Amino acid sequence: MSDVTASDVTALAGKALELDTADELGKLRERFVLDDAGDTVYLDGNSLGALPAHVPGRVEDVVRRQWGELRIRSWTESGWWTAPERIGDRIAPLVGAAEGQIVVGDSTSVNVFKALVGAVRLAGEGRDEILVDATTFPTDGYIAESAARMTGCTLRPLTPAEVPGALGDRTAAVLLNHVDYRTGRLHDLPALTAAVRRAGAVSVWDLCHSAGALPVGLDEHGVDLAVGCTYKYLNGGPGSPAYLYVRSDLQSRFDSPLPGWNSHAEPFGMRPSYEAGDGAVRGRVGTPDILSMLALEAALDVWDGVPVDAVRAKSLALTDFFLECVEAYVPAGRVESVTPAAHAERGSQVALRCSPELSTSFEQGGTPIAGAVMERLIAAGVVGDYRAPDVLRFGFTPLYLGFAEVERAARVLADQLAAAAA
Amino acid sequence: MSDVTASDVTALAGKALELDTADELGKLRERFVLDDAGDTVYLDGNSLGALPAHVPGRVEDVVRRQWGELRIRSWTESGWWTAPERIGDRIAPLVGAAEGQIVVGDSTSVNVFKALVGAVRLAGEGRDEILVDATTFPTDGYIAESAARMTGCTLRPLTPAEVPGALGDRTAAVLLNHVDYRTGRLHDLPALTAAVRRAGAVSVWDLCHSAGALPVGLDEHGVDLAVGCTYKYLNGGPGSPAYLYVRSDLQSRFDSPLPGWNSHAEPFGMRPSYEAGDGAVRGRVGTPDILSMLALEAALDVWDGVPVDAVRAKSLALTDFFLECVEAYVPAGRVESVTPAAHAERGSQVALRCSPELSTSFEQGGTPIAGAVMERLIAAGVVGDYRAPDVLRFGFTPLYLGFAEVERAARVLADQLAAAAA
Numbered sequence: 052m053s054d055v056t057a058s059d060v061t062a063l064a065g066k067a068l069e070l071d072t073a074d075e076l077g078k079l080r081e082r083f084v085l086d087d088a089g090d091t092v093y094l095d096g097n098s099l100g101a102l103p104a105h106v107p108g109r110v111e112d113v114v115r116r117q118w119g120e121l122r123i124r125s126w127t128e129s130g131w132w133t134a135p136e137r138i139g140d141r142i143a144p145l146v147g148a149a150e151g152q153i154v155v156g157d158s159t160s161v162n163v164f165k166a167l168v169g170a171v172r173l174a175g176e177g178r179d180e181i182l183v184d185a186t187t188f189p190t191d192g193y194i195a196e197s198a199a200r201m202t203g204c205t206l207r208p209l210t211p212a213e214v215p216g217a218l219g220d221r222t223a224a225v226l227l228n229h230v231d232y233r234t235g236r237l238h239d240l241p242a243l244t245a246a247v248r249r250a251g252a253v254s255v256w257d258l259c260h261s262a263g264a265l266p267v268g269l270d271e272h273g274v275d276l277a278v279g280c281t282y283k284y285l286n287g288g289p290g291s292p293a294y295l296y297v298r299s300d301l302q303s304r305f306d307s308p309l310p311g312w313n314s315h316a317e318p319f320g321m322r323p324s325y326e327a328g329d330g331a332v333r334g335r336v337g338t339p340d341i342l343s344m345l346a347l348e349a350a351l352d353v354w355d356g357v358p359v360d361a362v363r364a365k366s367l368a369l370t371d372f373f374l375e376c377v378e379a380y381v382p383a384g385r386v387e388s389v390t391p392a393a394h395a396e397r398g399s400q401v402a403l404r405c406s407p408e409l410s411t412s413f414e415q416g417g418t419p420i421a422g423a424v425m426e427r428l429i430a431a432g433v434v435g436d437y438r439a440p441d442v443l444r445f446g447f448t449p450l451y452l453g454f455a456e457v458e459r460a461a462r463v464l465a466d467q468l469a470a471a472a473a
Numbered sequence: 474m475s476d477v478t479a480s481d482v483t484a485l486a487g488k489a490l491e492l493d494t495a496d497e498l499g500k501l502r503e504r505f506v507l508d509d510a511g512d513t514v515y516l517d518g519n520s521l522g523a524l525p526a527h528v529p530g531r532v533e534d535v536v537r538r539q540w541g542e543l544r545i546r547s548w549t550e551s552g553w554w555t556a557p558e559r560i561g562d563r564i565a566p567l568v569g570a571a572e573g574q575i576v577v578g579d580s581t582s583v584n585v586f587k588a589l590v591g592a593v594r595l596a597g598e599g600r601d602e603i604l605v606d607a608t609t610f611p612t613d614g615y616i617a618e619s620a621a622r623m624t625g626c627t628l629r630p631l632t633p634a635e636v637p638g639a640l641g642d643r644t645a646a647v648l649l650n651h652v653d654y655r656t657g658r659l660h661d662l663p664a665l666t667a668a669v670r671r672a673g674a675v676s677v678w679d680l681c682h683s684a685g686a687l688p689v690g691l692d693e694h695g696v697d698l699a700v701g702c703t704y705k706y707l708n709g710g711p712g713s714p715a716y717l718y719v720r721s722d723l724q725s726r727f728d729s730p731l732p733g734w735n736s737h738a739e740p741f742g743m744r745p746s747y748e749a750g751d752g753a754v755r756g757r758v759g760t761p762d763i764l765s766m767l768a769l770e771a772a773l774d775v776w777d778g779v780p781v782d783a784v785r786a787k788s789l790a791l792t793d794f795f796l797e798c799v800e801a802y803v804p805a806g807r808v809e810s811v812t813p814a815a816h817a818e819r820g821s822q823v824a825l826r827c828s829p830e831l832s833t834s835f836e837q838g839g840t841p842i843a844g845a846v847m848e849r850l851i852a853a854g855v856v857g858d859y860r861a862p863d864v865l866r867f868g869f870t871p872l873y874l875g876f877a878e879v880e881r882a883a884r885v886l887a888d889q890l891a892a893a894a895a
Contacts, residue, residue: 084537102544114528118524122524125523153782158579161730190735192745194733197729288763290764309586309616310618323614340580340765343765435545436545439743
């Protein structure tokens with residue numbers, strides 16, 4: 052550390068200790084498998100959540116007993132058939148939804164397709180424009196393009212700030228991200244949802260980067276449709292199934308472009324003609340991937356007795372403290388935060404843009420600068436990820452991260468950047 | 474058994490013993506977890522395949538080490554990212570496909586949607602009719618209806634036998650089942666595929682009930698597109714991901730209605746505009762469900778050194794023998810087979826229709842007659858399933874079933890039916 056004094060470190064390490072001591076959620080860490088030797092600080096829970104400690108045993112039971120012994124009987128006896136709605140109801144309180152509105156299954160991309168086509172159909176005749184966040188995680192934009200093409204709509208990419216001004220009589224649906232995957236910016240879900248509704252259009256929110264990290268309030272704010280993944284802050288495991296929220300009063304009119312037999316009013320009637328079931332089940336398609344789904348169900352147990360408000364408070368404390376440590380430790384001009392400083396605009400990650408001058412020290416071959424820096428950080432025990440070309444991403448999962456780890460991560464970052472510039 | 478003599482039983486039990494002794498695939502049973510106390514005969518592998526013995530250990534490694542320890546690093550270090558194509562290449566030889574044409578992921582229903590919309594787009598302008606097997610598993614028909622609606626096509630349900638006469642200049646795509654889920658009838662894939670091609674239309678085959686039980690010959694017969702599930706004869710586990718085959722020379726023109734980021738030419742480029750990747754990867758959508766997918770990958774190990782032709786020969790011997798035992802044991806008029814007697818028209822299941830007169834003894838409340846009979850069979854240790862109202866289904870998985878079990882299943886069936894009529 053070039054510009055950092057030993058007293059800076061002592062002060063911040065001391066503050067970390069105080070924060071950890073006062074942390075009411077600190078004991079939740081025991082619910083996860085983490086590197087307790089302390090060699091690794093895992094700041095990539097916004098990409099893949101850590102493994103909850105009881106999940107392996109539950110998965111083993113699903114495989115050995117439910118599949119291996121009960122076999123086909125498990126569709127009823129082990130509750131496989133009803134898992135998508137049952138697990139949806141477990142996610143519901145985490146995103147502020149009453150029961151019966153969320154169904155789990157398929158990938159986020161597939162759910163974006165269901166939601167957007169469904170939204171256009173809900174909007175009705177005469178509305179033929181889809182607005183989409185131009186800064187969205189790309190898959191949402193690609194799928195939105197397909198949904199527009201297949202429903203005869205025009206797709207209009209714009210920033211969330213431009214949405215209110217762009218809404219009009221032609222707007223059918225608006226697809227927005229609650230938290231930007233790149234910058235960690237939290238968008239104003241209540242205000243944007245209200246604006247969309249006033250225009251008579253249908254709102255679709257992507258909650259991938261907010262659910263499990265902060266309150267969403269789907270019901271409270273009158274969101275129409277929402278989708279989200281479960282492998283980030285919900286810790287469901289790699290590629291665990293996504294979910295779809297359809298507000299209860301819209302369900303009877305929700306017209307899915309993927310009307311598979313699992314969503315039929317009488318799935319085992321084997322009827323030649325389709326008749327949609329009632330409720331959240333209407334969002335189902337085909338046979339659910341049980342192993343991934345029941346691993347997710349088990350993973351959701353870590354939320355028992357955990358208030359989302361407390362999680363949000365700790366999340367902000369973690370990102371505040373990380374920014375404070377980065378500010379204190381990292382020599383000026385090496386990185387700058389692209390994550391908003393205002394709490395109301397911040398999700399649960401910090402994105403740092405690498406200064407172009409770092410390229411001299413880090414860049415090799417075709418690796419983008421952020422990739423080269425992140426490679427060194429990982430080697431030094433701080434696991435985050437990056438988005439090309441120049442953004443380092445650090446995700447903060449309040450359920451299992453402590454403040455001492457945050458301080459250490461900032462110190463390692465400073466070490467690497469200082470060493471490089473020397 | 475009312476009309477069966479002890480010598481009938483002795484003779485067929487003796488024949489079963491001979492057949493088991495001569496069975497070259499008999500030793501494969503060890504690769505599965507089955508009820509070796511012999512209490513249960515599992516004839517429902519056409520709905521959910523039995524658990525391969527080594528799968529629990531492999532899944533445990535995926536959960537504890539790959540997810541729990543390596544976490545995000547597993548996307549590269551544990552080969553998660555490339556699993557959909559890698560596992561597709563493992564399935565390829567089982568359905569007669571060269572490498573690079575199959576990708577695993579999503580449910581069968583979702584893949585039917587990709588394939589049918591893709592087929593209509595491949596067929597090109599001026600072709601606006603989709604033909605679909607009217608006797609198909611319902612989800613294919615429901616999804617076909619959605620695909621037709623979203624591509625401006627007309628959907629025309631008909632029997633496979635009617636397809637050749639219905640093909641014409643307007644035909645865009647034809648969706649057919651290789652084996653009928655209800656009757657077990659095997660359709661003539663080579664002839665129907667050739668007819669579809671001659672008409673300039675695109676063929677889509679659903680292999681759910683044939684892959685893993687008999688040779689398919691996708692490449693040999695010039696099939697255009699195909700889909701299939703992996704939890705029946707491929708034993709991938711409950712709801713394990715389905716697959717999509719796009720013949721190599723069609724891949725560059727395959728235009729998926731679900732262009733998620735996983736199918737992008739540069740998925741981590743995070744580009745705002747979509748550009749499809751080359752090859753089978755074009756069939757991918759979102760993040761794959763890794764636990765279910767890697768359980769499937771492990772399950773495919775049971776095929777090591779197993780020729781599909783030998784599996785087919787044993788499958789026919791099993792269904793032949795079951796029909797012979799049913800004929801010998803079950804009193805006349807109680808059930809009749811709706812599965813074709815001709816080998817060329819038979820898949821790997823036997824479907825028996827219950828006579829209406831059984832209703833007096835079995836029917837209670839709203840349960841269909843076949844459900845009531847199957848309930849008794851299961852209680853007596855023979856696990857099959859049924860399709861309302863009157864069809865009993867018995868699936869024969871050549872990899873783990875023996876002839877003595879088949880004889881026993883027929884005997885238990887006869888016992889139940891005889892007892893009921895007494």
